[in-house]
Amino acid sequence: MKPAPFEYAAPESLDEALVLLDEDSRPLAGGQSLIPLLNFRLARPGRLVDLNRVAGLSYLRRREAVLHIGALTRQATLERSRLVAERWPLLAQTVPFVGHPQVRSRGTVGGSVAFAEPSAELPVALAALDARFHLRSSRGSRTLSADELFVGPLMTALEPDELLVEIEVPPQPEGARSAFVEYAETHGDFAIAGAAVVVAPGDHAAIALLGAAGKPVRADAAERAFVEGAETARVAELAAEHAPDGHRRALVAALVREALERAAA
Amino acid sequence: VRLTSELAVDAPLERTWAALLEADPPGGAWRGILNGYAGSVHLDDVDEDERAAGFYAQGRELRGDGLASARVTARLAGDAASTRVLVETDLHLAGRAAELDRDALQEATDTLLSRLVSQLEHTLAASSEPRSPAPEPPAPPAEPPPAEPPAPPAEPSTPPEPSPPAVAPSSRKLDLLVAVDKVAERALLLVVGAFLGLLLGRSIWGRR
Numbered sequence: 001m002k003p004a005p006f007e008y009a010a011p012e013s014l015d016e017a018l019v020l021l022d023e024d025s026r027p028l029a030g031g032q033s034l035i036p037l038l039n040f041r042l043a044r045p046g047r048l049v050d051l052n053r054v055a056g057l058s059y060l061r062r063r064e065a066v067l068h069i070g071a072l073t074r075q076a077t078l079e080r081s082r083l084v085a086e087r088w089p090l091l092a093q094t095v096p097f098v099g100h101p102q103v104r105s106r107g108t109v110g111g112s113v114a115f116a117e118p119s120a121e122l123p124v125a126l127a128a129l130d131a132r133f134h135l136r137s138s139r140g141s142r143t144l145s146a147d148e149l150f151v152g153p154l155m156t157a158l159e160p161d162e163l164l165v166e167i168e169v170p171p172q173p174e175g176a177r178s179a180f181v182e183y184a185e186t187h188g189d190f191a192i193a194g195a196a197v198v199v200a201p202g203d204h205a206a207i208a209l210l211g212a213a214g215k216p217v218r219a220d221a222a223e224r225a226f227v228e229g230a231e232t233a234r235v236a237e238l239a240a241e242h243a244p245d246g247h248r249r250a251l252v253a254a255l256v257r258e259a260l261e262r263a264a265a
Numbered sequence: 266v267r268l269t270s271e272l273a274v275d276a277p278l279e280r281t282w283a284a285l286l287e288a289d290p291p292g293g294a295w296r297g298i299l300n301g302y303a304g305s306v307h308l309d310d311v312d313e314d315e316r317a318a319g320f321y322a323q324g325r326e327l328r329g330d331g332l333a334s335a336r337v338t339a340r341l342a343g344d345a346a347s348t349r350v351l352v353e354t355d356l357h358l359a360g361r362a363a364e365l366d367r368d369a370l371q372e373a374t375d376t377l378l379s380r381l382v383s384q385l386e387h388t389l390a391a392s393s394e395p396r397s398p399a400p401e402p403p404a405p406p407a408e409p410p411p412a413e414p415p416a417p418p419a420e421p422s423t424p425p426e427p428s429p430p431a432v433a434p435s436s437r438k439l440d441l442l443v444a445v446d447k448v449a450e451r452a453l454l455l456v457v458g459a460f461l462g463l464l465l466g467r468s469i470w471g472r473r
Contacts, residue, residue, distance in 0.1 A: 082310070
């Protein structure tokens, strides 16, 4: 099938792009999720605002220990980055699970986040990393946490005229270890469940779940239990309580256990 | 193949750093054709705290099956007088280029990087002299203009590029920035040249 007719705009500056965004328009970044939706006519925006010509939205920058990710940064760039692999290994561990290499060469980090596909990997990793999300509109700007941004499956707190412009990731604690694991029927397919963990000596534990709640969730009770020295099995069990049914609970528990073991290895 | 090279640029650290980063490639990558290779260079990441930048260069032989890609990390250190650049290259070759041995690659890389440095120094020196009142970018307060490089070969600001530079100097930038831009642009095309053109083209043909 082909998409329903739509108007196409390709602004060259962020300000121009923001003016074009409204109820009836959708921003187009890498197009790896949106274009299939258009083709199946599951989305019928009146206008596509192509962001690919907007300058200055694609970058990976470490400044004062914080990682700044431009929303239009390709997933492949994140995957190649030595800076990211050295200092935020969880991101490097997670990206290979996003689709296939062809998808990642086009797909963007911001797109993955703003689309909020419930089985998307990057939002879960970013939730585990305590990322902050910078939104802009012609009305102003605001910054949200993962918990505030992700509302439900394919739903975010982004207003129709708002654009995600940057993701900020704080430095990782000293000695942090991390892992990302997921379960999908075949590699590259939509994941059914997954877990991203970051643990560090002292009192740091972040456990974010994929497929448990239709949006990335932090398993806070499990995190507390981990910090208090609970056994891995107990931590995994607590994390699994976020999952809706028996099957997923078992999956989440197994994946959290595996992620914690990998991070400790 | 992993290659490392160290080189010295006769320009202040801040300035070399700015030159490396100020360039803002249209469409996210510099593209060019050099020595039979069509290549592109993409600035992947920037570590402002550590003065390091990661580039990704990719090239395809126009007539043939040569394929090359490289992840290049440049780490800068230095002071108000000079800059040391440590270049780490992770090179992947396929096709005919893959037959080159490591020493040949290292040699070609070093030759090219030293040429790049003299060109960079020359242009930095040239750009700092004629236009005096141009407001500086985040450059250092006082910069002793580096001594005029002895060799005349590197041309000043408008050289006949060997490749069609698909880069229109963005009008919003100041004169000086444009000059700096060109350095970076040329440097990067040279990196493409280094890893994908000269290195592969010339060294292969030269050795047979």
